[in-house]
Amino acid sequence: MTAAARDDVPVALGGEGVEVRNMPIGGGMSISYITLPQGTDMGPALKGLPDDACQCPHWGYLLKGRIRMRTATGEEEYEAGQAYYWGPGHVPLALADTELVEFSPDADFKQVIDHVVAQAG
Template structure:
């Protein structure tokens, strides 16, 4: 059995605005991620350049704090703290409030998205 806490998970993306993504593989083909997005963070900006300028990795997760708007090709959806979710490929999240998420994603697919985001944020 593999376990990990947020603090044991390495930071893979961070910036001075307070965005923090901690992620590492768990259980083979999955990655677990702990994500903090301050209010006003619009991930559509660092996702530009990916297909449809959106994240193409699916995520299963739980919003532990805050409120998020998910921009998709089918319209926008709102998520609030306490909700579990599935985000299909083709999305760009925006934090409406300071938000914290815990996600499970295909490790290889998410690594590609993270590499792209890191290039965009320098």
């Protein structure tokens, strides 16, 4: 078994109030603790990925805030206290200061993080 407290998980991506802490947790999955300030639009950072969207599936729980998830089939909003599944092809927009914890296939999420870091570079 593996356990990972937020402060024990290394920062994989950060800047301008955005923080993504990520590490493998076992079984081919990773855990992420994510902080997004209100107004954070991940769209520009995801440009260049297929459909200009995150292609990694995520299972998680919103601890705080609200997110609008844009997909090819429309938009949905999620708020604190909700568990979720976001399939491939999504672009998040933080409608409020947001914190979440999520689980993702490790290799898929690493590709997304590497792309976002390269976009910022």
